[in-house]
Amino acid sequence: MARGKLHRQATLWFAALCASYIGLAYFAAPEFWSFRILRDGITPPTLVTTTPQGIPGDPINIALVGSEQDMVDAFEAAGWSRADALSLGSSVEIGESVVLDRPYHDAPVSTLLFDGRPQDLAFEKPSGRSPDTRHHVRFWRTFVRSDSGRPTWYGSATFDRGVGISHDTGAITHHIAADIDAERKLVISDLSVAGRILSSRIEPGSGYTRNGRNGAGDPYFTDGKMVVAVLAPAK
Template identity: 45%
Template sequence: MDTEPDPTPRQRTRKSQFIRVVAVILLLWIVVAYAVAPWVWEAFTESDPMDGESQRITRTSDGHPGDPLNVALFGSEVEMQEIMRAADWYSAAALGLKSDLKIAADTVFSRPDDAAPVSSLYLFGRKEDLAFEQPVGDNPRHRHHVRFWKTEDVNAAGQPKWIGSAVYDERVGLSHTTGQITHVTAPNIDAERDYLFQCLEQTGQLAEHSVEADYHQRREGTNGGGDPWYTDGSLYIGVIRAESP
């Protein structure tokens, strides 16, 4: 029976050199994407002119404009968790190098992940308080997702206001600004806003739904990953039906 010949010393050396080169390239990418590039952007990126909308567009950790706010809900944190769960949206994990690599592997091997991580965005000087997602199919490269920040406002019933940004992830790719593994988002953020409220309405737990027109004067831009977005400028507002005491 024929057997494969053992590799020669020269072949083994070439293979070893190739592995070392790949390892060095991978290490350099990790250092540049996750350490150098964010530090450079944070230190040297000039503030993007927002025309008075600094509190209506989120920010990345390195100071880039993030995703625009387009949804708001009134309710306690428990009510928020309950209505999102009833709408078949799941709590999302935080993003980091380990979770970046996991979601990349899940994407390659088409493994579903209901808690796939979302990158942190900032508003009011802090990252999101809650994040939810709804998978699409069996691959985390595309999904519905929304981030919420709790505000100091409350309604007449004493329910706090949560302001949020709903965006659809089309695929997994590399950020145009840092080179980090991230989701590439769909430009039509109104479609995701509308879809989220469609899901919430179907739960029967939404007591009111209103629209604040012209919430945004700025109707288009790019987010922290360099992905374009556009909107009609409206903010959708919902009030969660409070449970009787």
Template identity: 50%
Template sequence: MSDVQSSDASDVPVSPQDSQPTQVPAGPNLESRDIATVKAPRWRRYLIRGLKVLACVVGLWLLAAYVILPALWKHYEHQPGLENAPKTTLTPQGIPGDPLNVGLIGGEKVLVHAMLSSGWDPADPVTLRTSLRIAGSVLRDKPYPDAPVSSLFLFGRKQDLAFEKPVGNSASHRHHVRFWKSKEVGRNGDPLWLGSATYDRSVGLSHLTGQITHHIGPDIDAERTALMTDLRKEGWLTELFQVTGVGSTLLGRNGGGDLYYTDGELTVGVLALKGDKEAKFARLANPVAIQIKQQFWSAIRPLLESLPAQ
């Protein structure tokens, strides 16, 4: 039987065409499929490379913005104990208030004498009588050089001392500063007073609580400089230095919702025992990184000054 089957298979005629290998026509579908097969890995490689570059850029930005630059822009070499000190005041409602931007090293009597002789008046305490008097000063545009200032809190208590410098006739415009005695002392052993110096530009309603309050001007660095300049002119400063305060802030808001901006430095002055315009004065230098930051801040300051105060 096997011989018959083998003979039948070999007797089947085979045409010349059947003996040729099968050719698959190269149509357009096959060409496009080949091109896609070649190009897909290339685009995939480009995509992967692009994602890697993007991840590196984002990683470097996060490292610089949240680790390197904050570390470079923090310095407490002249007063190390202030590193862990508060950086802003609090309102009676516990809302962050005006940032701390000044400090004075000296005894209380010396501080008061220095402020008075530099043209600053002590603020009256807040009572019903003084509240009515400041309201009359604002409404009738009458002077009230000792007008009270509202209470802000630091170290769990309201300000220990407050001073002001009137601008114009009404109590609605004035320079003012609050001081709190801290637990820190200067290199000379005298107490360190932390303060917040701001400019009252108007009286109105708080943007956050609706209460009647003074609205501050946004440039709190100018107030910091003005206070130290007044003390320096009268010979009350023997030394001046800076440490990191609230940090660089472009669009900050205080407890009343008022806008402020600052380079973030806290300027500390060492008080002399008595005013002496001929006394020696030293200004301690900031680290190089802080000096570079200050140059950058000076470059953008004109833009900040053009912003509305609201």
């Protein structure tokens, strides 16, 4: 009897602890950040994404010119997978794949906003067995049109070095590697090797940053430039 009572009490305490963590990390902390950003008038640079709470996120470091089909075909040819939409089912699946160390090549990515909108497309490339570590890039379709009339997609490429706890909210998240320029270089290199880039140039981006921090509190550094590449039309 005593052992059963202790087991029930331990279960209740564990459930209460889990509920407290969820309430703090996924509700209270994000609300605190939203209030602080509103109070302090924090405005991220023009070419920097934000979290849904308004916390400055990852910089825009790539722009690709092409239709949506051009984008999908190019990344498929380069060996990248289109990320699944973020949902309860895909969230559970990525959690299981990380814990059990099994592949999930089209795992979802977290939501970041650019111009107040969530990403339109996201692609990833495995770096290990599970999506615990992976190369990935998010894209937002813009109103900028090329001479051919095709849209321009602004992208933010980073490398997920592992799953952990957000330094700002305590929520479970991926942490990125600090050298985001290396990830930009990899994306452009893979697309070039696949023969999907017609031309490219470098333009000013978010600006040189030596000790930036993204939405999870991870440090990063960048030369602040953006590679603009024109994609070959889909075949």
